[in-house]
Amino acid sequence: MVNRAVVKLCYKNKVILAPMVRVGTLPMRLLALEYGADIVYCEELIDLKMMHCRRVVNEALGTIDYIATDDRVVFRTCEREKSHVVFQMGTSDAQRALTVAQLVENDVAGIDVNMGCPKEYSTKGGMGVALLTNPDKIEAILSTLVKGISKPVTCKIRILPSLEDTINLVKRIERTGVAAVAVHGRRKEERPQHPVHCDVIKAVSEAVSIPVIANGGSQEIIKDFASIETFRWATSASSVMVARAAMWNPSIFRKEGLLPAEKVLREYLTYAIRYDSHYSNTKYCLCQMLREKLESAQGKKLHAAQSNEEICEAFEMIDYYKEVMADLEAKRNQLNARDQRESEQPEDKEHADTIQMAVRFNKREYPPQITPKMILLEWCRRQKLPQPVYETVQRPSDRLFNSVVTVANKKYRSSYWDKTKKMVEQSTAIVCLQSLGVSEGKLYEGKSPLKNKRKRDEPEVPNGTEMTDTSSLDTNKRSSPLLTKV
Ligand code: FNR
Numbered sequence: 001m002v003n004r005a006v007v008k009l010c011y012k013n014k015v016i017l018a019p020m021v022r023v024g025t026l027p028m029r030l031l032a033l034e035y036g037a038d039i040v041y042c043e044e045l046i047d048l049k050m051m052h053c054r055r056v057v058n059e060a061l062g063t064i065d066y067i068a069t070d071d072r073v074v075f076r077t078c079e080r081e082k083s084h085v086v087f088q089m090g091t092s093d094a095q096r097a098l099t100v101a102q103l104v105e106n107d108v109a110g111i112d113v114n115m116g117c118p119k120e121y122s123t124k125g126g127m128g129v130a131l132l133t134n135p136d137k138i139e140a141i142l143s144t145l146v147k148g149i150s151k152p153v154t155c156k157i158r159i160l161p162s163l164e165d166t167i168n169l170v171k172r173i174e175r176t177g178v179a180a181v182a183v184h185g186r187r188k189e190e191r192p193q194h195p196v197h198c199d200v201i202k203a204v205s206e207a208v209s210i211p212v213i214a215n216g217g218s219q220e221i222i223k224d225f226a227s228i229e230t231f232r233w234a235t236s237a238s239s240v241m242v243a244r245a246a247m248w249n250p251s252i253f254r255k256e257g258l259l260p261a262e263k264v265l266r267e268y269l270t271y272a273i274r275y276d277s278h279y280s281n282t283k284y285c286l287c288q289m290l291r292e293k294l295e296s297a298q299g300k301k302l303h304a305a306q307s308n309e310e311i312c313e314a315f316e317m318i319d320y321y322k323e324v325m326a327d328l329e330a331k332r333n334q335l336n337a338r339d340q341r342e343s344e345q346p347e348d349k350e351h352a353d354t355i356q357m358a359v360r361f362n363k364r365e366y367p368p369q370i371t372p373k374m375i376l377l378e379w380c381r382r383q384k385l386p387q388p389v390y391e392t393v394q395r396p397s398d399r400l401f402n403s404v405v406t407v408a409n410k411k412y413r414s415s416y417w418d419k420t421k422k423m424v425e426q427s428t429a430i431v432c433l434q435s436l437g438v439s440e441g442k443l444y445e446g447k448s449p450l451k452n453k454r455k456r457d458e459p460e461v462p463n464g465t466e467m468t469d470t471s472s473l474d475t476n477k478r479s480s481p482l483l484t485k486v
Contacts, residue, residue: 009086009109009152011180011211011239014038015228015253018182018215018243019088019114019156022284026063026076027271032246033084034267035253036225040085041241044114045075046127047091050100055107056399060331061276064107067399071421076275077107086110086154090117092126092137094144101149110179113141113155118188129158129188135172142176152179156215156241158188159200166200167207174208182213182241192244196220201235211238218244224258247288265289269315272308273324279308286311335398336417354404354411355435360418361426365442372429375441379433380407388432390425403428407436 017024017032019041029040053066053074066075077085087108091097101111115138117128124130131138138155145153155173160166166183173181183204185196196216205212214237221231222245232240245252250268251259265286272282283305290299301314312321361372376388385408392403400417403424412435414427433440 009039009083009179011039011152011154011213014213014239015225016182016213016239016241017041017246017250017253018241019044019086019112020243020247022281023247023288024088025277025281026078026081026275027268027277027282028247028250028285029081029085030078030271030275031250031264031268032253033081035251036255037246037253038084039109039239040081041088041112042075042077042085044088044090044117044122045100046125047089047093047096047100049074050089050103051096053103054396055103056396059335059398060328063275065399066104071399073278075104078275082107083109086112088112088114088156090114090122090125090127091141092131094137094140097141098144098148101145101151101153105149105151108151110152110154111145111149112153112182113145116156116158116182116184118158132157132160132169132188135169138169139172139176142173142178146177154178154180154182154213156182156184156213158184158186159197159204161187163200163203167204170204170208170212174210178210180211180213180238181208182215183237185214185216185235192219198231198234201237205236205238213237213239213241215241215243218242218246222252225252225255228252247285248291249289261289261293266315266317269312269317270320273312273317273321276328277308279306279311282308282311332398332400332419336400339395339398339400339417340415351404351411351413354413355431356413356415357431357434358416359414359427359430359434360416361423361430367441367443370441372426372433372440375438376405376407376429376433379436379438383408388429390428392421392425394421405429405432407432 015036015038017029017037017040021043024041024043029042032040049068050066052069056065056067058065063076063078065073068074085108087104087110089097089100089111091113097113105111114128115131119128122128142153142155155178157169160169170181183201185198185201186194201212201214214231214235217231217240221234222228222242228240228242242252249258249261249264251264268285268289269282283302286302287294290302293299294303298314302311305311305314309321312318380387389406390403392401394401395417400419401421401424402413402417404411404413405428412428412432414424414431416427418424418427430440
């Protein structure tokens with residue numbers, strides 16, 4: 001027996017941020033809420049991808065992250081939006097949909113199924129608008145969700161070629177027990193520039209009792225907050241869902257009126273940096289907001305940016321970026337230290353025979369394309385030892401990694417936990433190299449014994465020197481560092 005909805009999301013008289021791939025991630029949702037949106041939908045996330053995600057509490061950022069097997073964050077949410085965010089999924093299977101809904105339901109306010117996506121990647125898997133011609137499947141998915149979870153369920157459809165069929169479909173959807181239905185007033189073959197069919201949404205709204213959420217009014221009708229109401233009135237809908245108008249200027253949700261793009265861009269960027277948005281999403285959203293100003297000097301800088309840092313430079317927000325990064329680093333170190341203290345006993349036992357050092361790899365200290373791992377591997381080869389074996393683990397509490405490397409039956413590890421697998425393995429290799437008294441190949445140690453690919457033409461590297469020639473490594477002994485043998 002399922003507990004019925006604890007927080008019941010109401011879909012009447014609401015202004016809603018529509019689901020939008022790349023746009024509808026946490027920073028945009030939080031900004032929309034700040035400006036006055038009542039409900040925010042996340043971008044469509046595919047059930048198959050979500051099913052394999054693990055839920056991680058990200059204490060450093062103050063978020064809940066759903067992380068895929070390739071370590072990418074698929075869905076990030078936080079307490080602020082918990083009672084406002086609707087999780088939209090792409091699915092064509094009731095059981096898969098239920099698995100995903102049950103995975104996320106305690107972190108969100110509602111679950112939505114996308115039945116309006118006309119793109120091939122969606123329809124070829126039987127998702128999106130492909131569902132609209134399979135009402136039995138729609139019924140199976142929605143009924144399974146309504147019975148199986150304790151949060152309200154909605155779906156988002158496009159209109160069908162005939163009004164009668166559209167009304168019949170929505171009536172069938174209503175009987176599954178969904179809390180509302182969002183109707184994008186365009187047919188599957190119609191593009192955003194085609195006029196929205198307000199009359200069809202109106203007829204549907206009048207034919208059913210559940211709240212209808214009108215969608216499709218951006219550009220043509222919705223230009224500011226007041227015109228959201230115009231669209232609601234024209235469609236007799238309970239609520240309005242806004243996509244493109246919000247993507248171009250999220251302050252569309254402000255009752256007091258639109259804010260200048262320059263101000264909104266910076267507010268968006270503040271959230272994007274604070275919540276560690278992937279730079280490509282940050283850039284995409286900012287480009288949508290800049291629109292006709294993309295050719296300006298700032299637009300060109302944005303276009304060229306390849307990281308959040310470069311984006312911040314383009315908007316003269318580099319000080320803010322550095323401040324947030326420093327805070328984040330400090331928080332991560334604090335959490336690291338805490339976790340290390342807490343896990344000291346078991347770790348001590350577990351690593352009783354391991355040589356440990358508090359060492360962290362810093363890429364800038366090494367020539368480009370030369371790493372401690374490469375040097376260690378080459379040293380092993382020269383010593384006719386089996387190649388180093390790295391055992392790397394990730395800690396669920398903060399997703400940080402730690403690694404143990406085995407060389408000649410001895411184990412070495414850095415006591416630091418780090419953000420990436422690559423980083424910890426490099427740190428571990430340094431511990432091993434330092435313990436063995438082998439040069440790490442650092443820049444300041446003098447000429448690197450490895451040939452630097454990028455500097456291949458420079459005279460100090462003799463022609464014909466192999467990339468992996470480490471002949472001088474084992475003679476380049478260093479004074480023994482402080483070793484902690486535990
Ligand atoms: C969309 N749309 C969309 N719809 C959906 O149900 N799930 C999604 O993930 C997306 N992704 C998406 C990305 C982008 C960049 C755009 C512009 C649109 C469609 C969107 O939610 C909406 O239905 C249409 O844009 C029509 O509404 P507007 O734009 O007229 O308010």
